[in-house]
Amino acid sequence: MDNFEHTSVLLDETISLLNPVSGGVYCDATLGGGGHAEKILEMSNPDGRLIGIDRDLEAVEAATKRLAKFGDRVSIFHGRFSQLEEILEKAGVKELNGLLVDLGVSSHQLDIASRGFSFMNAGPLDMRMDTSAGETAREMLAGMSEDELADIIYRYGEERMSRRIARSIKKMEFDGSLNTTLDLAVAVRRVIGHKKPGKSDPATKTFQAIRIAVNKEMEELETLLDLLPVPLAIGGNVVVITFHSLEDRLVKQKFEKLVKPCTCPQGMPVCNCPEPVAAYNSRRSVRVSSAEKLLNRRSRSSRVRAIRRVL
Numbered sequence: 226m227d228n229f230e231h232t233s234v235l236l237d238e239t240i241s242l243l244n245p246v247s248g249g250v251y252c253d254a255t256l257g258g259g260g261h262a263e264k265i266l267e268m269s270n271p272d273g274r275l276i277g278i279d280r281d282l283e284a285v286e287a288a289t290k291r292l293a294k295f296g297d298r299v300s301i302f303h304g305r306f307s308q309l310e311e312i313l314e315k316a317g318v319k320e321l322n323g324l325l326v327d328l329g330v331s332s333h334q335l336d337i338a339s340r341g342f343s344f345m346n347a348g349p350l351d352m353r354m355d356t357s358a359g360e361t362a363r364e365m366l367a368g369m370s371e372d373e374l375a376d377i378i379y380r381y382g383e384e385r386m387s388r389r390i391a392r393s394i395k396k397m398e399f400d401g402s403l404n405t406t407l408d409l410a411v412a413v414r415r416v417i418g419h420k421k422p423g424k425s426d427p428a429t430k431t432f433q434a435i436r437i438a439v440n441k442e443m444e445e446l447e448t449l450l451d452l453l454p455v456p457l458a459i460g461g462n463v464v465v466i467t468f469h470s471l472e473d474r475l476v477k478q479k480f481e482k483l484v485k486p487c488t489c490p491q492g493m494p495v496c497n498c499p500e501p502v503a504a505y506n507s508r509r510s511v512r513v514s515s516a517e518k519l520l521n522r523r524s525r526s527s528r529v530r531a532i533r534r535v536l
């Protein structure tokens with residue numbers, strides 16, 4: 226895969242939170258083009274190890290090529306990060322010194338029309354990150370009622386016009402005119418109108434919602450976060466980059482639980498609650514800088530949160 230385009234977001238901020246060092250074992254659970262992974266390997270020179278995971282075969286291929294220069298310090302797996310435990314077992318790794326998760330889709334997935342994520346170019350209604358498994362967007366839409374679709378658009382797209390958009394999509398599906406990603410964008414524009422200068426495309430939220438549902442993105446994230454603090458070693462960092470408020474809220478809530486598990490009412494004579502197992506290594510989320518936003522528009526909504534295992 227020679228034409229894999231993706232600019233890593235929040236690169237310096239992420240690496241400083243992850244703090245890779247020689248001898249450490251790190252997992253990049255969302256390899257993409259391998260940009261963050263390459264930096265982790267450089268920083269953990271000469272003998273840090275990296276386990277890379279991606280559910281997209283094109284990303285696996287591109288990252289394998291880019292990281293080949295690091296030889297046997299790298300092990301790459303095609304799979305979902307919800308399968309982390311089993312992937313680490315295959316790699317013979319018991320504990321990690323750092324785990325990185327850079328959520329969402331790569332620019333490659335968005336830009337290649339045939340992947341079916343783009344509302345700018347006509348492509349099949351696919352939207353699967355892993356084209357070897359699961360239902361395509363078209364199959365998912367066909368199996369859903371109008372109400373179920375409206376709920377998905379509302380929940381995952383935070384789109385106020387979800388009911389009317391779902392009706393418009395179902396109408397086009399019924400009359401046989403919903404065949405490509407551009408048709409899906411037309412169904413949304415019929416309700417919201419056309420893009421206004423300086424604003425996001427009106428189809429953005431609906432495409433995001435359908436993509437999240439097709440790839441079961443929130444379930445994937447929840448399963449991964451539920452594993453924590455295992456498989457981190459004491460002192461190990463988890464760093465998560467999010468792109469929308471739904472993901473960020475979930476990460477924030479799960480981190481809060483690890484940082485403050487004790488809920489005893491004050492004045493209890495003996496507290497048997499467990500100690501916090503994690504501490505923040507950045508108290509607040511770190512947002513993308515204005516300079517990075519200017520250079521890479523797709524980074525504009527990104528932010529990174531991190532915690533460190535202390536017990």
Ligand SMILES: C[S@@+](CC[C@H](N)C(=O)[O-])C[C@H]1O[C@@H](n2cnc3c(N)ncnc32)[C@H](O)[C@@H]1O
Nearest residue numbers: 233255257258259260261279280281305306327
């Ligand atoms: C934003 S890109 C990562 C870019 C990467 N950090 C870089 O610097 O090139 C997100 C990647 O995560 C992958 N991905 C998303 N959800 C996943 C999951 N549940 N399991 C494994 N990979 C996933 C996508 O296929 C995509 O390649």
